[in-house]
Amino acid sequence: MSVPLSQMWTVATYVLGQRLRGRQRYPLVLMLEPLFRCNLACAGCGKIQYPGHILRRHLTVEQCLAAVEECGAPMVSIPGGEPLMYPDIGRLVQELVARRKYVYLCTNALLLKEKLGEGVFTPSKYLSFSVHMDGLREEHDEAVCRDGVYDVAVEAICEALRRGFRVTTNTTLFDGANPLRMREFFDAMMDLGVEGMMVSPGYSYSKAPDQVHFLRRQRAHDLFRAMLANPKKRWRFNQSPIFLQFLMGKHDFECTPWGNPTYNLFGWQRPCYLLQEGYAASFKELIETTRWEDYGKRSGNPKCRDCMVHCGYEPTAVNHTFGSWRGFRESVVATVTGRF
Amino acid sequence: MAEETSLQGWAPVIGVETSVGEVVDRAFDYRGDVTVVTASGRELVGYIYNRDAHVAEPYLQMFDADGGSHQLSYSDIRAIRFTGKDTAAGTSYEAWLRRKAEAGSRPDA
Numbered sequence: 537m538s539v540p541l542s543q544m545w546t547v548a549t550y551v552l553g554q555r556l557r558g559r560q561r562y563p564l565v566l567m568l569e570p571l572f573r574c575n576l577a578c579a580g581c582g583k584i585q586y587p588g589h590i591l592r593r594h595l596t597v598e599q600c601l602a603a604v605e606e607c608g609a610p611m612v613s614i615p616g617g618e619p620l621m622y623p624d625i626g627r628l629v630q631e632l633v634a635r636r637k638y639v640y641l642c643t644n645a646l647l648l649k650e651k652l653g654e655g656v657f658t659p660s661k662y663l664s665f666s667v668h669m670d671g672l673r674e675e676h677d678e679a680v681c682r683d684g685v686y687d688v689a690v691e692a693i694c695e696a697l698r699r700g701f702r703v704t705t706n707t708t709l710f711d712g713a714n715p716l717r718m719r720e721f722f723d724a725m726m727d728l729g730v731e732g733m734m735v736s737p738g739y740s741y742s743k744a745p746d747q748v749h750f751l752r753r754q755r756a757h758d759l760f761r762a763m764l765a766n767p768k769k770r771w772r773f774n775q776s777p778i779f780l781q782f783l784m785g786k787h788d789f790e791c792t793p794w795g796n797p798t799y800n801l802f803g804w805q806r807p808c809y810l811l812q813e814g815y816a817a818s819f820k821e822l823i824e825t826t827r828w829e830d831y832g833k834r835s836g837n838p839k840c841r842d843c844m845v846h847c848g849y850e851p852t853a854v855n856h857t858f859g860s861w862r863g864f865r866e867s868v869v870a871t872v873t874g875r876f
Numbered sequence: 877m878a879e880e881t882s883l884q885g886w887a888p889v890i891g892v893e894t895s896v897g898e899v900v901d902r903a904f905d906y907r908g909d910v911t912v913v914t915a916s917g918r919e920l921v922g923y924i925y926n927r928d929a930h931v932a933e934p935y936l937q938m939f940d941a942d943g944g945s946h947q948l949s950y951s952d953i954r955a956i957r958f959t960g961k962d963t964a965a966g967t968s969y970e971a972w973l974r975r976k977a978e979a980g981s982r983p984d985a
Contacts, residue, residue: 579972585907585964589941590923681972743907745969802925814904815926815937 538704538732538772540661543611543638550610551858561794561823563609564851565640567809569800570595570628571617576644578680580710580749582741584617593801597624601631603799606819613640613666613796620647626656633662640666642706644680648692652699664702664774666734667693671707672721679710690728697729704774706734710749715762722763722771732774735760736846737783739810753842757785764876775846777870778863779853783844784876787856791832791840794823795851807831809847811839882965884908887957899956900927900936909960912938914952921959922946 547564554562571594574584584591604612612632619625620643632639645667657663670679673686696703705725709718725733737759740750751759760783773780782789793808803815804822808831816822832840832848856863870876883906890896903910903924912920922940934950 579969582964587907587909587923587941587960587963589909589943590925590939593939593943678972678976681969743964814928 538774542661546610546636546638547854548858551854555858561828563607563795563797563819564854565611565613565796565847566604566607566609567796567798567847568600568603568612568614569616569798570600570614570619570622570625572801573621574616574618574644575621575646576618576680576682576685577745579746580679580708580738580741580744582739582743583615585743590801594622595801597628597631600628600799601635603804603819604632604635604637607797607799609637609797611638611640613642615642618644618647620651625651629657629663633658633660636662639663640704642666642668644668644685645689645692646685649688649695652692652695652701657701659700659702661702664704664731665693665696666704666706667730669705669707669721669725670709671713672717672724675713675717675721679708693728693730703730704732704734705730706736708736708738709751709756709759710738710746711751711755712749713759715759718763719768723768726770726772732772734773734775734846735763735780735783737844739843739845741810751842751844753844756783756842756844760784767874767876769874771874776850776853776857776867777876778856778867779846779850780876781866781870782849782853786876787853789849789852789856790834791843791848792851792855793828793831793848794826795854796847797822810843810845882962883958884960884962884965885958887955890953890955896950896953897929897934900924900929900934900950900953903956903958904936906958906962907964908958908962909941910938911957911959912936912948912953913955913957914948915954917954920946920948923960 572584572586573591619641629639639662643665667689669689670676676686677683693703737751737756764780764784781787796809798805798809803817804819805812806814806816806826831837857867883902888894888899890899904927909921909923920940922938924936924938927936928934935947937947939945
């Protein structure tokens with residue numbers, strides 16, 4: 537696995553500390569959305585469809601930091617929108633790094649080279665650029681509905697690596713993805729020298745422009761088994777091996793929607809990063825007043841039926857790792873052998 | 877997933893066609909601005925980003941285009957009209973597919 541030891545140690549001690557305190561529901565990664573504005577309109581994205589006056593708004597750095605403090609998660613993922621369009625992104629990241637939060641800045645990389653050239657960011661073990669790459673050139677440009685984006689992203693990745701930044705990729709997969717092409721894609725990303733890759737099936741956002749290509753559960757298992765059953769030793773994934781096994785159908789997990797809580801312009805989003813059922817004014821209110829029993833596969837909620845997205849199931853995988861010796865052993869074996 | 881019909885232009889009569897709670901729920905799910913008419917006749921145009929029907933006095937919250945935020949009780953709402961453009965009813969993906977198909981059919985493509 538590609539996650540640095542210091543980050544693994546931080547997460548492990550955090551999770552064990554929460555469990556020792558008997559905390560039932562605790563956050564692992566804060567999904568911090570400072571804005572909804574984006575410079576792409578991807579087919580499978582349901583995050584950016586808002587009136588202009590909403591897209592022009594953004595959180596202040598102080599609002600972001602207050603949310604980070606209140607939540608207490610050891611990792612902060614900054615999606616959006618496109619975070620590099622956030623005017624204070626440099627200061628926000630600097631403040632988070634100063635607080636020793638592991639930051640994943642999720643970007644389509646269209647502005648990354650420019651921002652690196654301007655010196656907006658400083659390399660740190662706490663900062664990773666998580667570049668959106670949905671496959672090789674043809675597949676990626678189709679997913680983001682614009683030609684040339686793959687090449688721009690590759691150039692930006694190389695520039696970030698050259699400057700000493702941590703770079704990972706995040707890949708969302710849809711129905712029709714070709715396992716062989718995806719294996720070629722994994723090779724291509726390793727050739728670039730990225731630290732690791734993250735993969736997840738897409739969520740069927742009701743507001744996304746393309747409503748046809750979302751993966752149903754069994755097809756997702758088939759696809760991930762075909763991609764990962766015989767992984768190459770050189771592939772590195774920046775995520776829990778147990779989550780990858782779940783995607784392959786080897787575990788029957790339940791969602792942990794509070795594991796990756798979301799904070800944005802509207803407040804604390806109920807119940808998760810993907811569904812918008814309402815907003816709480818504080819993290820405490822989110823945890824204490826959301827009707828969690830209404831969500832997840834076993835709830836029978838049709839919005840959750842086919843969801844296998846990492847923001848709900850990666851926290852479950854982490855809990856599985858630290859919840860029993862068996863889970864811990866499975867994680868260690870998969871990490872050491874590189875097999876899922 | 878079944879294709880949804882846009883509510884753009886919808887102006888339901890609360891209490892006849894539907895309840896205020898139902899209209900607020902639809903407006904909360906709507907990705908465009910709405911016009912809320914209060915009991916005093918005041919009209920507020922903006923985006924409804926939150927609502928809570930499970931409290932003693934149900935309310936909605938909205939941002940207006942000038943940057944203001946408002947909280948209104950359900951009991952103070954006389955009408956909600958879906959006046960703004962439905963931003964989720966776009967055809968960007970279909971347009972992209974069409975452009976690709978046209979480019980692919982050109983002899984020089």
